[in-house]
Amino acid sequence: MKTRHFFWRLLLYRPGLYLLNLLAWSLIHMAPLLPGLLTKAFFDHLEGTYEFPYGVWAIAVLLIGAALARIALIFGGFMTDVHFRFRIATLIRRNMLAHVLKEPGARAIPCSPGEAISNFRDDVDQAEEATSWSVDTLGLIGFVIVASWILISIDLQLTVLVFVPLILVVTAAQIATARIQKYRAASRESTAKVTGAISEMFANVQAIQVAGAEKRVVDRFVRLSENRRQSMVKDKLLTEALSSVFTNSVNLGTGLILVLASYKMRNGEFTVGDLSLFVYYLTFVTQLISNVGNFMTYYKQMGVSFKRMVSMLQGAPATLLTAANYIGIGRTKTKHQPERRRAGAPDGEQSLTEERAIGGAPQVEETESSLNPKPPMIYAPPLQQLEARGLTYRYPETGRGIENVSLNLTRGSFTVVTGMIGSGKTTLVRTLLGLLPAEAGDIRWNGERIDNPADFFIPPQSAYTAQIPRLYSDKLRNNILLGIEEKPGSLDRALYAAVMEEDIKHLQDGLETMVGPRGVKLSGGQAQRTAAARMLVRDAELYVFDDLSSALDVETERKLWERLFRERRGATCLVVSHRRAALNHADHIIVLNGGVIEAEGTAEELLRSSESFRQLWYGEETGT
């Protein structure tokens, strides 16, 4: 999709509102035609070349009336403009956000959070500005057409002199816009880098301090800011230079008209009223010129912003940005039929993410919301067997990941994925759970294919604790519940299973303790176990733990597995670990190396057959 198609689709999003806005601003910009004619009548009346039937005072009254009418029109114009702008901006932001939320969790945005914020904020503003300025430009063009007709009927030669600067300026601006686009892209990019650096610095204060890297980080920030300063200065300088070209060429045109008019007036071909009309209209012609210039600049800048917004979609069609979705403002929606068919599902093949679940009868619960359409909850039948065949995912940046990995989990089993650092353990569980988009492979729940693992692998099917816990600046209780309803005893059971009961006693406000941004008030182990409790408070068929060992001592980890077995008999566990506490419990162990399965079996078998496994097993003793 090209920029012009994007622009056009934005205008057509709410065509009625856009036309109303266009009408309002056309009237606002064309309204000065009347005072111009009244001023001419006033001077001609005084000069005696024309007799106004109701006298000079009537002209004054009409002038005041015209001014008041224009004020009222401007008020109406602001209302329509605000409504239109707001809807456009909300549409794009909503569509981008909806797409980000649909992307596999681990690759939701293709850039740093700071850059993403800049896309959501500045780039959307740019699109809003361009659409909004288009109505002013069209309104002023309307004014110029009518004004030209009036002026030509008075004096063709002078009228041409009014428009020559206009043509020159528009041509100059056209030539300069390519460069504006380049400078604008550079300034946007450098702004995004500065925003990204700020967000990274705030997120990593502790890491920066312990590494003694304050000076280097600040130096880098200064470098980025300096780059930004330079690119912003270039951008602003060119924009302002163009703007001054617009204004001054029109001033020159005014001078020419005055000189020419004085000759014509001396010859009696031009009245004072004609002169006042020319000068009066010229002010608005000036406005059109700078308006066209502004619009062209905004339009070009929107082209840059459009590309950046498309990059947020990570390969999805650009039309998504302007897809006319319900944006949840103003009206309530009563009926919602969400689209549940997954891309990639071969025709005729049943899948668990569609409206049919195993067992014949549909087991999908429709949720209906008055504001936000939610996907239906999926209740799959209890897990008997989960199979993954040929799972492959490579990170585009490094080409590393996993290749052709298969696994088979039966109900109540405890499977451990182990391997050296960087062998692909996290990638495997993320790909299985749909947090990374599998390039190849097939996942089946009790033999039924799962087309969209990201929608499927959530409670009550599965729950997951990531290697790095993500906590919010809120109470500990809310961090664990994350919005679900607390059932009697459920929180206590989860805390006990996550071996957190002692920690809660020692925390100042127990479960009501505010954990601070990203959980900074908790120890690493507490944060990790909070994440485990968050997982365990959700009843699930399959529990996936990604490497708890970094935050748990051996004894705590042993307790955690024991409690989990006792409390949740029948639950199936997939655990990433290289700790004996987990390996000892395992029914089946998968050893990854370089993204592929190197060996698999029980601990006993692997101790005999796999050198890598022996290294991991004995490495714990030697601490290597």
Ligand SMILES: Nc1ncnc2c1ncn2[C@@H]1O[C@H](COP(=O)(O)OP(=O)(O)OP(=O)(O)O)[C@@H](O)[C@H]1O
């Ligand atoms: N976001 C990423 N972008 C690019 N490459 C990545 C990314 N994350 C991981 N990799 C690469 O993919 C490979 C597998 O990484 P992964 O995190 O799955 O390993 P792991 O076995 O879980 O490691 P660890 O034991 O350190 O957690 C590694 O070589 C790593 O360099």
